[in-house]
Amino acid sequence: MGPHPAVAAIRLAVRRTLAELAAEAGAAPGGAVRERAVPAPAPVPVPVLAGTVTVPGTLIGNARRHPSGLPRTPAAPGSPLVLVAVSGGADSMALATATAFEAPKLGLRVGAVTVDHGLQDGSAERAELVAVRLRELGLDPVEAVAVRVGREGGPENAARDARYAALDRAAEHHGALAVLLGHTRDDQAETVLLGLARGSGARSLAGMPAQKGRYRRPLLELDRAATRQACTAQSIPVWDDPHNTDPAYTRSRVRHEVLPVLEKHLGGGVVEALARTARLFRDDADALDQWAALAERDLRAADGGLDTDKLAELPPAVRRRVLRRAALRAGCPAGDLFARHLEAADLLVTGWRGQGPLHLPGGVEAVRRCGTLVFRRPGG
Numbered sequence: 001m002g003p004h005p006a007v008a009a010i011r012l013a014v015r016r017t018l019a020e021l022a023a024e025a026g027a028a029p030g031g032a033v034r035e036r037a038v039p040a041p042a043p044v045p046v047p048v049l050a051g052t053v054t055v056p057g058t059l060i061g062n063a064r065r066h067p068s069g070l071p072r073t074p075a076a077p078g079s080p081l082v083l084v085a086v087s088g089g090a091d092s093m094a095l096a097t098a099t100a101f102e103a104p105k106l107g108l109r110v111g112a113v114t115v116d117h118g119l120q121d122g123s124a125e126r127a128e129l130v131a132v133r134l135r136e137l138g139l140d141p142v143e144a145v146a147v148r149v150g151r152e153g154g155p156e157n158a159a160r161d162a163r164y165a166a167l168d169r170a171a172e173h174h175g176a177l178a179v180l181l182g183h184t185r186d187d188q189a190e191t192v193l194l195g196l197a198r199g200s201g202a203r204s205l206a207g208m209p210a211q212k213g214r215y216r217r218p219l220l221e222l223d224r225a226a227t228r229q230a231c232t233a234q235s236i237p238v239w240d241d242p243h244n245t246d247p248a249y250t251r252s253r254v255r256h257e258v259l260p261v262l263e264k265h266l267g268g269g270v271v272e273a274l275a276r277t278a279r280l281f282r283d284d285a286d287a288l289d290q291w292a293a294l295a296e297r298d299l300r301a302a303d304g305g306l307d308t309d310k311l312a313e314l315p316p317a318v319r320r321r322v323l324r325r326a327a328l329r330a331g332c333p334a335g336d337l338f339a340r341h342l343e344a345a346d347l348l349v350t351g352w353r354g355q356g357p358l359h360l361p362g363g364v365e366a367v368r369r370c371g372t373l374v375f376r377r378p379g380g
Helices: 005-025 090-106 123-136 155-174 185-197 224-233 250-266 270-299 308-313 316-330 339-350
Strands: 063-065 081-085 109-116 142-146 178-180 358-360 364-369 372-376
Touching (some): 005 090, 005 178, 005 224, 081 090, 090 109, 090 224, 123 142, 185 250, 250 270, 270 316, 308 316, 308 339, 316 364, 339 358, 339 364
Parallel strands (some): 081 109, 081 178
Antiparallel strands (some): 358 364
16 A cells, blocks of 8 residues: 555655755766765754654664655765754654655755744753654754844744754755755745735745755645645654744734635635746746846946946836846845835936935945946945
8 A cells, every 4th residue: 555645745746856956966977976075963962851752763674664664774874965944843744754755765865953943932842852753753964953033024034034044054064955945835825925915026926936045845836734644644743833823923814814714705726826826926037037137237337337228228127126136236135125125226217307325225325327327335
């Protein structure tokens, strides 16, 4: 008898992502896997915690019994490493379990990082419990990392920034090929709705990419329900973060109040439709970004400014992308550069009446002079 359909679907999605990574890792001449310099991490003690639910991990010769019931032979030491970001919830535990099952077949090692945001009582103990469960699944290395969450951008954005910073540090420390994230199609739909509510542009409505830098999201085409079914079928214990149901958080309200109302009054399939919308927006946004990159190269003046006459001839969607690229290059923080800033900069091109410098986030100013638009930091 084969695995549960949800387990099979998740494994297939993970296998496709891992196959791409294995191909990248094996791109050295002659087809050999290129060596990677990986610093040896310090050994991490494994505490024995009350309430720990043990996942079967019986050794059989040199193989470890996986929750699927099939023996799993780990990849050789020194093989390329993939890390999984694991919160302990169903999405990330299903991802970690599938990755532990599939990666050794492709010659990849699997490790994990669980981040303790320190926002709830007992969070450190829960993070270490998740780490214990991951080690019992055979993942190695496994880190439980405590972070300090600031206040900039609100609690959700601040927690996200702290989490990704921790994941970046872990990936660099271990020399990981990639970090896998457990976002599902439901997460994608929520992201699109949040973008709509904030009046964001096409790039925001494009949602989360399946791949960006070192990050991969293998489960974006699968529903959240599938991950919970997979964990139940394999007796994988999960932890439900109470923040996910706390109405104080915007995403929680979208998940538990907005989407159910849309499903009720518009019929089923809203989540799938929103995720499909994200894919379409992403295709459009990618094309416009490519156009903007080419346009910026062609209209850059000798002094480094942008030719305003040529800028004015571009379609607004392309022109504002060029302005955004120039502002970011001058030092504007991406997270603080909003549509209203670009609209004001656009007026220096299309509504020029002798305006003075436009002050942008990060201490950057946009100045029009002698037919060019210059983004700079005064005194820099």
